[in-house]
Amino acid sequence: MTTYRAVMLTRKGGPEVLQVVDLPLEAPGPGELRVRVSAAGVGATDVTMLNGNYPFAPKIPFVPGYEAAGVVDAIGAGVSGFALGQRVAALTVYGGFAEFLTRGAEHFLPVPEGVEDRDAAAVILNFATAWQMIHRVAKVRGGQTALVTGASGGVGIAALQLLRLAGLKAYGAASASKHELVRSLGAIPIDYREGRLDTLARRAEPGGVDFVFDAVGGANIGACIRSLRRRGMVVGFGFMGAPGVFAKISMFANLFVGARLRGRRGDFYGISALYRKDPRPFREDMPKIFELLRNKKIDPVIKYTFPLLEARKAIELLISGSATGKIVLIKGVDG
Numbered sequence: 001m002t003t004y005r006a007v008m009l010t011r012k013g014g015p016e017v018l019q020v021v022d023l024p025l026e027a028p029g030p031g032e033l034r035v036r037v038s039a040a041g042v043g044a045t046d047v048t049m050l051n052g053n054y055p056f057a058p059k060i061p062f063v064p065g066y067e068a069a070g071v072v073d074a075i076g077a078g079v080s081g082f083a084l085g086q087r088v089a090a091l092t093v094y095g096g097f098a099e100f101l102t103r104g105a106e107h108f109l110p111v112p113e114g115v116e117d118r119d120a121a122a123v124i125l126n127f128a129t130a131w132q133m134i135h136r137v138a139k140v141r142g143g144q145t146a147l148v149t150g151a152s153g154g155v156g157i158a159a160l161q162l163l164r165l166a167g168l169k170a171y172g173a174a175s176a177s178k179h180e181l182v183r184s185l186g187a188i189p190i191d192y193r194e195g196r197l198d199t200l201a202r203r204a205e206p207g208g209v210d211f212v213f214d215a216v217g218g219a220n221i222g223a224c225i226r227s228l229r230r231r232g233m234v235v236g237f238g239f240m241g242a243p244g245v246f247a248k249i250s251m252f253a254n255l256f257v258g259a260r261l262r263g264r265r266g267d268f269y270g271i272s273a274l275y276r277k278d279p280r281p282f283r284e285d286m287p288k289i290f291e292l293l294r295n296k297k298i299d300p301v302i303k304y305t306f307p308l309l310e311a312r313k314a315i316e317l318l319i320s321g322s323a324t325g326k327i328v329l330i331k332g333v334d335g
Helices: 044-051 117-138 154-165 176-184 197-204 220-226 245-261 271-277 280-294 311-320
Strands: 003-009 018-024 032-042 067-075 087-091 100-104 108-110 145-148 169-173 188-190 209-214 228-237 265-269 302-307 326-330
Touching: 018 311, 032 087, 032 117, 032 311, 044 311, 067 100, 067 117, 087 117, 108 280, 117 154, 117 209, 117 228, 117 265, 117 271, 117 280, 117 302, 117 326, 145 154, 154 169, 169 197, 176 188, 188 197, 197 220, 209 220, 220 228, 220 245, 228 245, 245 265, 271 280, 302 311, 311 326
Parallel strands: 145 169, 145 209, 169 188, 209 228, 228 265, 302 326
Antiparallel strands: 003 018, 032 067, 032 100, 032 326, 067 087, 087 108
C-alpha cells in the first residue's frame, strides 16, 4: 500500500468543504508511531475547525479529527514501550479522520483489554475535559453541589457521570426533551427555558451551588456567578456564546474579575492549551478514565456511528442540533 484515504478540510466553510482524498503512506520517522485508525470521535471542536480559526490546528488544508483509537502499524526508530498490533488511543487534536495516523509516540496511550476502540475514542475529549475540570481545577469533594450547563452535550454528559461518582449532588441545565437523559446520568434536570438560570438554580439550592461548569459563556456567565454560594466557583469550558472579539474580552473579564468582585471564583479550562503546555496530567488521567470505562462505571453514550471516512455526514448531524449523545466514526461499519 502506497496511499491511504483521509478526510481533508480543504477550505473554510461548512461540512461541504470536507473531502475524501488520497495521501501518501509514509514510514514513521524517529520517535513516531504509525497507527491504523479504527475509531475517531466527532465533537464540537471539529465543527469549530471548519472556520479555520481554531488556534491549535495547522493551516488549511489539513485532516481534522480530535480523538482517535487504533492499532500500531509501524514503529519509528528509537521508540520503546509499544508493539506492532497493540491497541492505542490519542488526543490527536487533528489528523484523526483518516485510515492512518502518524504522530510522536509520546502522544499515544495503551487501550486496556475490555475497552473497545470505539469507546476509547469516544471518551478522550469529553471525559478528559470533564475529569480535569472537576478534579484538577475545581477539586470537588463529596457532599458538595454542582450545576452543569449544556448538560446534554458531550462534556456535560461526562461531567454529570463523574460528579455522581465523586459524590456530588448535580443539576443539569438542558431543554425539557433532554431531561430523561439528565436523570439517567444521576442528576436533577433544570429547564433553562423556564426562566433565568440563577433564579432556577436558587429555587433548587437557596444558598447557591458550590460549582458551576459552564459551556455557554457570553451573558450566561453572570447568571452562573449569581447561582453560586459565596466563595463558590464557576469553571468555563468550550464557550459557545461569545463569537466576537470584544464579546470574548467582556466575557472573560466577567469570569475572572466579575466573579471575584462578587466574592466568587472564576476559571477557564481548555484541554488543548493544557495538553500543549504539559501533557503529563492527560497521561495520568486517561488510564483512570479507561479503568472506569472498563468497569462500566461510565458510559460515553454513543448514539450514532458512521463509517470512518463519512465525517462530513457526521458533522452535518452534529450541526443540525438533533443529535443527543456521542458520534463516532468507525472503520468497517455501514453507518
